[in-house]
Amino acid sequence: MQRRRDLLKIAAGVAATSFLPKTIYAQTGTKKLSLLTWNIIDMEPLFKQWFATFQAQNPGVEIEWLDKKGPELPAFYQTQLAAGTPPDIVDIQGGLGLEWGGQGALLDLTPMLEKEPEVRARFNPEYLANWVFEGKNYLIPFYVSKSLLFYNKPMFKAAGIEYAPKSLDDILSYAKAVSGADRTGFLTLNFDWLYWPLFRMQGVDLLTADLKKPTFNTQAGIETADKLAKATGDGSINKISWTGRWVEPNGAFAAGNVGMMHAHSSAYFFVKTQGSWITPETIGIAEVPGFWSTPNSHGWAISKGAKNPELAWAFLKFVTEKTQAMQFARGRTLTTANGEVDKEFLAELDKNDPTAAAVLRTQIEHTDKLTGNWRLSDDSSVKNIVWAEMQNIFLGRRDAKTALAEAEKKVERELRRA
Amino acid sequence: MSLETRNPVGSAKRVGAVAAPASAPGWYQRRRTREAMLIACFLLPSLAIFLLYRILPLAWNAVLSFEFWSPLKAARFAGLDNYAEMFFEDDVFWQALTNTLIFIMASPVAILLALAVALAVNSDLKGAAIYRTIIFLSYPLMSVAVGIVWRWLYDERGGFINFVLRGTGLITDPIPFLQSFGWALPSVILADIWQVIGFYMIILLTGLQSIPQHLYEAARIDGAPASARFLRITLPMLRPSLFLCAVIGILNSFTAFDLVYVMTGGGPAHATELLVTHIYNMGFGETRFDYAAALTVVQFALLVILTFLANRAVGGNAGSVESA
Amino acid sequence: MARLTLSALRKSYGAHAVVHGVDLDVADREFIVLVGPSGCGKSTILRMIAGLEEITSGTIAIDGRVVNEVDPKDRDIAMVFQDYALYPHMTVEQNMAFSLRYRGFAKAEIKRRVGEAARMLDIEALIERMPRQLSGGQRQRVAMGRAIVRDPKVFLFDEPLSNLDAKLRVAMRTEIKALRQRVPVTTVYVTHDQVEAMTLADRIVVLDKGSVQQIGTPEEVYETPASTFVAAFMGAPPMNLVAASLVGERELELPGGARLPLPARLWARLDGARASDIWFGVRPEHLVPARDAGKAEIMAKAGVVEPLGSDTMVQFDLGGATLIARMPPKSVRAPGDPLALTIDAHDVHLFDRASGKRI
Missing domain, CATH: 1.10.3720.10 (MetI-like)
Structure with a gap:
């Protein structure tokens, strides 16, 4: 109900505000900075502290902060864009940053990063490079995560399995071995294209390097999809993998009857509080076979329409500085892609919570094997097309050959359209 | 109220014939206008809201459907x-x-x-x-x-x-x-x-x-x-x-x-x-x-x-x- | 040919009794009016006859057949409701034909009967209309038409005129009377209006608080009311009732000291025990101006004077009690005018003070 109303309001707002003269919004004189973050209201005390420090360093600056929940932020930001009043700074998750950058909503940060190499040097280069579209760097890392493999050690032990899987075939055979009446073997979160490492580890990629043509409709692609469909059909893979989003798959794993879960690091902190079986001894933590993973990071961007880009850039430098980044890492128990900070923080965490440290360590290793986002301005359209056909395959409505051929045709059309 | 004044068209035609008071239709028209204005005044706020939040977005939406447009790009006519x-x-x-x-x-x-x-x-x-x-x-x-x-x-x-x-x-x-x-x-x-x-x-x-x-x-x-x-x-x-x-x-x-x-x-x-x-x-x-x-x-x-x-x-x- | 018999009919809702043992024998083709103030149980009795209300005890018989457990549709009755209860989504014709359709009549017969009833009620022109397009009086006719087409053993009317305005009510009353002469069917008619009761009824049943006060022809009920309740309820303005006591030989003393000789007829019925404790009653029209002021029984001064054209209603005070006299027009003109009234001994009504019963 609420969302429906919100949508109506947004739609009405888009229409209404677009008719108003832009000058109403033009700020003159004051140095005002607006900031939009994504579902991080729990960090309010820290943010307030940062604002105070930043304002002390930059007298006369006014900061307007707005936080939006998961599904609301994209719609809100786009509405503000349409209205010509985008917030100066926006916190964007996943591939959306590239898409918006590609569509021209965001400021290219490359010149700043070039002018100030010491800022660039803060960040893990692969995480930073993840947000480059056509040579332009649109975001810098705020906090980062990528997928890894959690497994249920007691279930593995009961099935006589001693090691974490090293390949897709391992995953599927282990999954079959541990599954049973009420147990399933494997589960992946699927939003933000998290399932793609399963294909990537088989050497299947979505598009050619120049992003002009689909490359997934190959023998390997069809085989991989077939295998996943078969495993889903016989109960080795939990069906929630292909329909659930966040709470359900995590809840299922936490309930203790799923052998493996492919998810990102933040899932650990969620399942730990939900599953009574989870202890440092019982939960297995491993890299995905082939070290492939899908990032799900948050980055900072500056809107192209920002009134004070210099001030915004100053703020971004400030929040990604060692002191602030360290405070944030401690506050949320996460990695920031600030190399120095992550190193120190993990050393600290090793002493307090070695399991969490082991989880987070995977987040800053093998960052050269990130997959699941393509540098396209219509990334999500392409993904949606493929995803629908993948669901058809995995849930047994279509055979892999037909479905992938169909998906290929549609992706080609979409690439032409864009 | 007489039958004539109840029907302004009829009364105008019959003014001469039945020698109705000449002022009746004029008075009646004025009263009608005043009433209409009063009704309009009462309706205006809700009409304005309806127009602003329902009709305008709808109209804009209709226009938009014949264009190529994104928040950051100038609109281009797209026909059908x-x-x-x-x-x-x-x-x-x-x-x-x-x-x-x-x-x-x-x-x-x-x-x-x-x-x-x-x-x-x-x-x-x-x-x-x-x-x-x-x-x-x-x-x-x-x-x-x-x-x-x-x-x-x-x-x-x-x-x-x-x-x-x-x-x-x-x-x-x-x-x-x-x-x-x-x-x-x-x-x-x-x-x-x-x-x-x-x-x-x-x-x-x-x-x-x-x-x-x-x-x-x-x-x-x-x-x-x-x-x-x-x-x-x-x-x-x-x-x-x-x-x-x-x-x-x-x-x-x-x-x-x-x-x-x-x-x-x-x-x-x-x-x-x-x-x-x-x-x-x-x-x-x-x-x-x-x-x-x-x-x-x-x-x-x-x-x-x-x-x-x-x-x-x-x-x-x-x-x-x-x-x- | 239908006789309706109610025997010791009772109705209670839980511990609350609303009808206390009513006995009534309605002859074939008789028009009975149940009259009384609201809450007297008259509608409940009617609804029990119709079968819409369960009977707590006692019996209802139609032509000697006890119908206590018989479904309304099998009692062969027709009822006209206060709000007419016309089916709003059916035309007048469909409304009138509705009951016939469920009684296995052939189409032609239905058409004939509806047409006949419509003619009788002068609503032929309305036959295609919907109830919402009709005036109150027209709806009333349709409701009656719906009852007539059935040709039932018993007609039941539940305050059928109370939703009409005063003028229309008088007209419809006359029409019901005329209709009744053309279609003589055993009828029970409920009203709270004593004029309707008087004008329509063969016999009136006066009810109060769930009990029968009196059953009789309109004349009987009016001329020899069985109790103070009936005396006050029937007649407008009501009968004058004042406390009185017997003095001397065959004389009645009214408030204010006026004395009235009693005829032997009444005197014979009085015995010593209740002689000093009675209500004296006289209808307003029986307080007549004395030809000879010296022989007047009542001397008073006019209070409120209401000229009605045909009569003039005069209120006056008699030893603290207010009485009303129906006087010839223009006989009294203004408050304060002296009144010299006389009462024919035959027009005197006496009631027991304790029970209110007629002596």
Whole structure:
């Protein structure tokens, strides 16, 4: 109900505000900075502290902060864009940053990063490079995560399995071995294209390097999809993998009857509080076979329409500085892609919570094997097309050959359209 | 007031003939104008809001559907390109349209159920008021909460529905309701019916209670059996209420966004995609406002047509209370 | 040919009794009016006859057949409701034909009967209309038409005129009377209006608080009311009732000291025990101006004077009690005018003070 109303309001707002003269919004004189973050209201005390420090360093600056929940932020930001009043700074998750950058909503940060190499040097280069579209760097890392493999050690032990899987075939055979009446073997979160490492580890990629043509409709692609469909059909893979989003798959794993879960690091902190079986001894933590993973990071961007880009850039430098980044890492128990900070923080965490440290360590290793986002301005359209056909395959409505051929045709059309 | 002044046209013609006071029509016209202005003054605020929040967005939306436009690019005339894509290339559109129509066709089932419930709680049944309240309670619940609860109920492994079905021996293997192409849409529709049935019931109950008891007594004396009393008195007298429910059902099918969004996100593979979720995905998921606008125009047209037909079926007075 | 018999008819809702043992024998083709103030149980009795209300105890018989457990449709009765209860989504014709359709009549017969009733009620022109397109009086006729087409054993009317305005009510009353002469059917008619009761009834049943006060022809009820309740209820303005006591030989002392000789007829019925404790009653029209002021029984001064054209109603005070006299027009003109009134001994009514019963 609420969302429906919100949508109506947004739609009405888009229409209404677009008719108003832009000058109403033009700020003159004051140095005002607006900031939009994504579902991080729990960090309010820290943010307030940062604002105070930043304002002390930059007298006369006014900061307007707005936080939006998961599904609301994209719609809100786009509405503000349409209205010509985008917030100066926006916190964007996943591939959306590239898409918006590609569509021209965001400021290219490359010149700043070039002018100030010491800022660039803060960040893990692969995480930073993840947000480059056509040579332009649109975001810098705020906090980062990528997928890894959690497994249920007691279930593995009961099935006589001693090691974490090293390949897709391992995953599927282990999954079959541990599954049973009420147990399933494997589960992946699927939003933000998290399932793609399963294909990537088989050497299947979505598009050619120049992003002009689909490359997934190959023998390997069809085989991989077939295998996943078969495993889903016989109960080795939990069906929630292909329909659930966040709470359900995590809840299922936490309930203790799923052998493996492919998810990102933040899932650990969620399942730990939900599953009574989870202890440092019982939960297995491993890299995905082939070290492939899908990032799900948050980055900072500056809107192209920002009134004070210099001030915004100053703020971004400030929040990604060692002191602030360290405070944030401690506050949320996460990695920031600030190399120095992550190193120190993990050393600290090793002493307090070695399991969490082991989880987070995977987040800053093998960052050269990130997959699941393509540098396209219509990334999500392409993904949606493929995803629908993948669901058809995995849930047994279509055979892999037909479905992938169909998906290929549609992706080609979409690439032409864009 | 004389007959002449009641009809300004007639009075103007007859002024000379019947020697009516010459000032009468002028006075009357002035009064009419004053009245009209007063009415306009009262209507203006709501008209302004209606115009600003309903008509303007709609008009802008219609314009947008014939353009290529994104928040950051200048609009470019697109002619019928968006519509051509929708009708000839977008399989999801057709799927969403089919699903939406199925959703609509499910509403008579819900209305019949609601009628049965309304008849039951309208009787002298002990505790009818309590049942009435309980049944209505589902309606004001947030759809998001309803969706989440039903997700758990439908769960393949831990869900209550599968637990009961297996426990009673009706099925041996659990049904992956929301993960299956065949079950997903009926499952979502069932949850929607569950939520909206309380609202239908209240409308029908109000309708039932406005039927004068004497009609039933007269019919009993006239010799009409119970079935005839239902068919020849209850149903015709409930017609406005029933069609109000039907119109609400149509609207509900077009706006059942939250429930679908929470329960299935439109999946698996668009099996539960409705026009409204498709519009959302195109607009806010893929930043294609222009295309989403074209979809919206089609949905709007469909909505107007269906509502018009439903209202016509009841003789243009859906929701009114007919009295003797 | 239909006789209706109510025997010891009772109705209670839980512990609350609303009808206390009513006995009534309605002859074939008799027109009975149940009259009384609201809450007297008259409608409940009617609804019990119709079968719409369960009978707590006692019996209702139609032509000797006890119908207590018989379904309304099988009692062969027709009822006209206060709000007419026309089916709003059916035309006048369909409304009138409704009951016939469930009684297995052929189409032609239905058409004939409806047409005949419509002609009789002068609503032929309205036959295609919907009830909402009719005026109150027209709806009333349709409701009656619906009852007539059935040709039932018993007609039941539940305050059929109370939703009409005063003028229309008088007209419809006359029509019901005329109709009744053309269609003589056993009828029970409920009203709270004593004028309707007087004008329509063969016999009137006066009810109060669920009990029969009196059953009789309009003349009987008016001329020899069985109790103070009936005396006050029937007649407008009501009968004057004042406390009185017996003095000396065959004399009645009224408030204010006026004395009235009693005829032997009444005197014979009085015995010593209640002689000093009675209500004296006289109808306003029986307080007549004395030809010879010296022989007047009552001397008073006019209070409120209401000229009605045909009569003049005069209120006056008699030893603290207010009485009303119906006087010839223009006989009294203004408050304060002296009144010299006389009462014919035959027009005197006496009631027991304790029970209110007629002596």
